[in-house]
Amino acid sequence: MILSPVPRGNGAFVVHSQLAQRLPNYQLLPYSPKRSYFPPSYYPLGRKLPARLIHAVPESAIFHQRKGAPLVVTAHGFTLDKAVYPYSSLLQNLHAKTDLWWLYQQAARRADVLTTVSHATAEALGEAFGITQPIKVIYNGVDETLFVPVEPREDGExxxxxxxxxxxxxxxxxxxxxxxxxxxxxxxxxxxxxxxxxxxxxxxxxxxxxxxxxxxxxxxxxxxxxxxxxxxxxxxxxxxxxxxxxxxxxxxxxxxxxxxxxxxxxxxxxxxxxxxxxxxxxxxxxxxxxxxxxxxxxxxxxxxxxxxxxxxxxxxxxxxxxxxx
The missing domain is CATH 3.40.50.2000 (Glycogen Phosphorylase B;)
Structure with a gap:
């Protein structure tokens, strides 16, 4: 089974949910994003379930790592960018500069495969943490059979x-x-x-x-x-x-x-x-x-x-x- 611990309520949750709906033996393990303020709380998630592979996000990846199960880490963005600091709270910035930065760094080092959703994110990660290993880029996708155009409205608004x-x-x-x-x-x-x-x-x-x-x-x-x-x-x-x-x-x-x-x-x-x-x-x-x-x-x-x-x-x-x- 592929286990995928991921926080609710963001783009990563959407992507991993889509994989869970379409891939056999892919088990989504959703959790509250508030767990990020106490990272050890990630550890018990899915721990009792068998896993042949772990597909995680950087902020929690190292807590899900297991012997004998390859670790795939997907970065869905780079929220550690200093450009984000003016638009975040003091607590969020402190979190980003300390434990979150360390967790991203460790995830990049320990991942068997590191993937991102864009070349821009791959470049940002590589520069921030001096990553020399190849980073695989897999773009997000959309179900074009569900999201389709219609004839434009003519009500003037x-x-x-x-x-x-x-x-x-x-x-x-x-x-x-x-x-x-x-x-x-x-x-x-x-x-x-x-x-x-x-x-x-x-x-x-x-x-x-x-x-x-x-x-x-x-x-x-x-x-x-x-x-x-x-x-x-x-x-x-x-x-x-x-x-x-x-x-x-x-x-x-x-x-x-x-x-x-x-x-x-x-x-x-x-x-x-x-x-x-x-x-x-x-x-x-x-x-x-x-x-x-x-x-x-x-x-x-x-x-x-x-x-x-x-x-x-x-x-x-x-x-x-x-x-x-």
Whole structure:
């Protein structure tokens, strides 16, 4: 059996859940992300279950390591980046600079195979910890049979979606300032996500959707016109992939990992992190040009079909597991 301990409520949980649904003998072991503040609490997870292989994330990997079971560690992003510090609490920063840094370092050293979800994340890990071993990149994928485009609406309102945990690292603090620079025909809708939330504020055109079940996400994307992702850091965004598969253009932060997903000027626009004016201008451009939205959405859909299918992602992990376990 392949055991996969993973925290609930983030992109890693989505990816490992997809593997559990599609691979035989893959057992998901979800846990609260609050365990990270007392790392030894990871140790008992799945300890009594037999395992031929462990597939873990860096923050808990060393506590799941077993004799005779190869350890595959997948980094779904690099949250230790100093650029994230201004958007985190003092406790989060202390955690990142001390025990979390050490746990990532040890996971990279002890892993039989180290994988990441983007070349940008692989490069960041390599530079931070002086990793010389090969790092295997396996892109996240999306089920393009569930997330599909529909005919555009004609009600005159342009709906912009912010999907994910409403946290400062995701740029939630910029939603209101961005909205203030947009025409009155444009509204911003945001999901609550699965983790603790930052304050978003209120505005007649800022609409809270609450927590949306993943099974309801395809219809949500189909009701929207543009995806907004003003993140400070990303590994390889699931929300971007789902929006692309749904035929939406994307306006996102110009981050190295997102450049591997979004082709600037073809599938959307990449803006400097925190540049509220640039985000508003990009959204306004798309709002005023229906043909541009359709063209960029079609481009994104084609990108998913050729580069980011979930079946490709699952097959890559399956091949890796078979090779080493």
């Amino acid at each position: 342009i709906r912009v979606l912010f999907s994910g945990n409403a946290k400062r690292r995701k740029g939630v603090q910029w939603l209101l300032p961005i909205l203030a620079g947009l025409d009155e025909s444009i509204s911003v809708h945001y999901t609550a996500g699965l983790q603790e939330q930052a304050a978003v504020g209120s505005h007649p055109r800022l609409r809270a959707l609450g927590r949306v079940a993943h099974s309801a996400m395809p219809k949500l994307y189909q009701s929207m016109d543009i995806l907004l992702l003003p993140s400070v850091t990303e590994g390889h965004s699931i929300a971007v992939l789902e929006a692309m598969a749904s035929g939406l253009p994307v306006v996102a932060s110009d981050l190295p990992a997102l450049r591997e997903q979004i082709v600037h000027g073809e599938g959307g626009f990449l803006c400097p992190v925190g540049d509220v004016g640039a985000f508003a201008a990009a959204i306004q451009t798309l709002a005023e040009d229906a043909a541009l939205r359709l063209r960029m959405g079609a481009f994104n859909r084609a990108q998913v079909e050729t580069r980011f299918r979930l079946t490709t992602t699952v097959a890559a992990y399956q091949a890796l597991f078979n090779e080493i376990g």
